[in-house]
Amino acid sequence: MKSMLLLSAVILLPASAAFSQPEEEAASAEDSLQTTEVAVPSETTDSLPAEIPTQPTPVLESFFLALKEGDSLMVSELVSEEALEGIDMMLDILKDNLDDDTETTLSRLTAAGYRATADEIDDWSAREYLTHTVVLPVMKARYSMYQMQIGDFTIDDDEIVVPLVFANAAGVELHVDATMSMEDDAWRVTSFMGLNSFP
Numbered sequence: 001m002k003s004m005l006l007l008s009a010v011i012l013l014p015a016s017a018a019f020s021q022p023e024e025e026a027a028s029a030e031d032s033l034q035t036t037e038v039a040v041p042s043e044t045t046d047s048l049p050a051e052i053p054t055q056p057t058p059v060l061e062s063f064f065l066a067l068k069e070g071d072s073l074m075v076s077e078l079v080s081e082e083a084l085e086g087i088d089m090m091l092d093i094l095k096d097n098l099d100d101d102t103e104t105t106l107s108r109l110t111a112a113g114y115r116a117t118a119d120e121i122d123d124w125s126a127r128e129y130l131t132h133t134v135v136l137p138v139m140k141a142r143y144s145m146y147q148m149q150i151g152d153f154t155i156d157d158d159e160i161v162v163p164l165v166f167a168n169a170a171g172v173e174l175h176v177d178a179t180m181s182m183e184d185d186a187w188r189v190t191s192f193m194g195l196n197s198f199p
Helices: 002-019 023-035 043-047 056-069 072-078 081-100 102-112 118-122 126-134 137-144
Strands: 147-150 159-167 173-183 186-191
Touching (some): 056 159, 081 118
16 A cells, blocks of 8 residues: 555656746746747658659659559659540549449449549549549559569660569569650650559
8 A cells, every 4th residue: 555655656746746837937838839830841742752763664663662552642753644644534434424423433432442522533633533543552452462573675765665574472473564755854654554444
């Protein structure tokens, strides 16, 4: 019993000391809190590395890693304008489906993990459709089971085809080509496994 009382006193003493500071100290601490400003980094610069890769191999490696991790900002940075045109066609089809049967289409999208209303989707650009899709658990699962190997390729034009091998833990291999385009002195991904097949 004495040990319990002693323990209670030990716990309560620091707490009471913390609440018994003089009014002047309490006021100055309060004043300092009111005038303190905290700089919050923006979303885009906070998640992206200082340098975005521009060469084919690091671009493909970063793109694949971003798909596995659901890093929509990086995927958005590394995708080509031509790829966005293809995504825009898929978005047009999605919007038509929403117009034809809003309830069924929204139910399917919700089951896939999307969290947007029909009006919000109607305002999406192709890039927004891409970034909302990349973060879905079903999309991350599509890539997380694979390791990717990049085959030999040559650069002799503004568009290249890069052979890729995706292998899972069971040893199953998928041989798929990626195409890349040169845009503003940087290689960007135009086609990649699963990029034209959204949930």
